[in-house]
Amino acid sequence: MSSREVVFVEGVRTAFGRMGGSLKDLYASRIAGIAVDGLLDKTKILEKGHVDSVFLGSATGCSVAINPARHAVLSTRLPYTTSASYVEMQCGSAIDSINHAAWKILAGQADVVIAGGMESYSQMTFKFSSSTQPYKLIPPMPILQKLSPIEEECIGMGLTAENLQEMYNISREESDEFAFNSQMRAQDAIKAGYFKDEIVPVTIPATRKTPEQIFDADEHPRPQSTLEGMAKLPPVFKKNGTVTAGNSSGQNDGAAFVLMMTRQKAEELGYFPMAKWLAGADYGCDPKIMGIGPAYAMVQAVGRAGLQLSEIDVMECNEAFAVQNLAVIKEIENQTGETVDMKKWNPYGGAIAFGHPNGASGARICMFAMRHMIRNNGRYGVFGSCCGGGLGVATVIENLQN
Numbered sequence: 001m002s003s004r005e006v007v008f009v010e011g012v013r014t015a016f017g018r019m020g021g022s023l024k025d026l027y028a029s030r031i032a033g034i035a036v037d038g039l040l041d042k043t044k045i046l047e048k049g050h051v052d053s054v055f056l057g058s059a060t061g062c063s064v065a066i067n068p069a070r071h072a073v074l075s076t077r078l079p080y081t082t083s084a085s086y087v088e089m090q091c092g093s094a095i096d097s098i099n100h101a102a103w104k105i106l107a108g109q110a111d112v113v114i115a116g117g118m119e120s121y122s123q124m125t126f127k128f129s130s131s132t133q134p135y136k137l138i139p140p141m142p143i144l145q146k147l148s149p150i151e152e153e154c155i156g157m158g159l160t161a162e163n164l165q166e167m168y169n170i171s172r173e174e175s176d177e178f179a180f181n182s183q184m185r186a187q188d189a190i191k192a193g194y195f196k197d198e199i200v201p202v203t204i205p206a207t208r209k210t211p212e213q214i215f216d217a218d219e220h221p222r223p224q225s226t227l228e229g230m231a232k233l234p235p236v237f238k239k240n241g242t243v244t245a246g247n248s249s250g251q252n253d254g255a256a257f258v259l260m261m262t263r264q265k266a267e268e269l270g271y272f273p274m275a276k277w278l279a280g281a282d283y284g285c286d287p288k289i290m291g292i293g294p295a296y297a298m299v300q301a302v303g304r305a306g307l308q309l310s311e312i313d314v315m316e317c318n319e320a321f322a323v324q325n326l327a328v329i330k331e332i333e334n335q336t337g338e339t340v341d342m343k344k345w346n347p348y349g350g351a352i353a354f355g356h357p358n359g360a361s362g363a364r365i366c367m368f369a370m371r372h373m374i375r376n377n378g379r380y381g382v383f384g385s386c387c388g389g390g391l392g393v394a395t396v397i398e399n400l401q402n
Helices: 028-043 068-074 090-106 157-168 172-191 227-231 263-269 287-304 322-336 358-376
Strands: 006-014 053-057 083-087 112-120 202-204 213-215 252-262 275-284 314-317 380-387 391-399
Touching: 006 028, 006 090, 006 263, 006 358, 028 068, 028 112, 028 252, 053 068, 053 090, 053 358, 068 083, 083 090, 090 112, 090 252, 090 275, 090 358, 090 380, 090 391, 112 358, 157 287, 157 322, 172 227, 172 322, 252 263, 252 358, 275 287, 275 358, 287 314, 287 322, 287 380, 287 391, 314 358, 358 380, 358 391
Parallel strands: 053 083, 053 112, 314 380
Antiparallel strands: 006 252, 006 275, 112 252, 202 213, 275 391, 380 391
């Protein structure tokens, strides 16, 4: 067992834009570079020391980059000597990046690492094969990308959520109420100014038709949401289903990163760390019910940290769909025999409100968990996500500022 301890010094993100919104003209690696530079500015790490490496996650890659992680790093003030590793674990990419960063530090292979992720749905690209024989009069067609080689497992994410609805007998009303609470909690947190300190402003250059703009506020939340309005929305993925546009996450643009290092290095450089990394876990499940993955990963990570569910003060789970989170809660209760305190679950709202730039969401919920513990004198937190293809990933952290 390593004697080294891994701590989180700081975390920042861009505001999350809607698909086709304020960040639409920036490719994913550029958004990531802006966020990383913002983290460098805030922490002054290059003035105090150095960064050994970067772990950067994304679900869909970058429209212009061959190695999205290295491409992003080369757009920042980090020196050429800073290595970069690309992590793809769909919606859990940033959490997996954070866990990889922790493992690298614990193994003594790095002292200071930046971890997180990015996404741009606005600039998402599609692949075309170069193997079609010429002169066959076959027009180029995009390659159909799949999350599994088994045909019956290749279903849309919305249908995986509907499968969970049937398995765990979750009503449409429960999902709508969960989604409404996500919007209201997000609005309360925004009004309280909780995110001003973590958002890196993005300058949108002027055009012939528009002036220069500063993008620094999440544009996906819908504070005008009502339960009555949500109830009127039609199901999207299945006739007589329960998953609607109102109780699902968005497809968004944004980036988020955290600065991690050994506790000894943090003390040496004069930092007062926010939290300590305690444990990580990842778990595979049937791709047709991929959303249940974090129920197993979160419980496993909590156990690896030597804790019980009742000792956890905040639980952040990425809100792919309301019904998916509700199924995860039920399964966690099934496994542990304990009841999940809903006041601890996504207390600032989640991806239903803030949107879901897949590769960035894990670092966002990491920041939400850390800052919630610090504001409320909590001690332990867990954050997790489901991942397309049937995976769950999670991390347990301890507040160091209580």
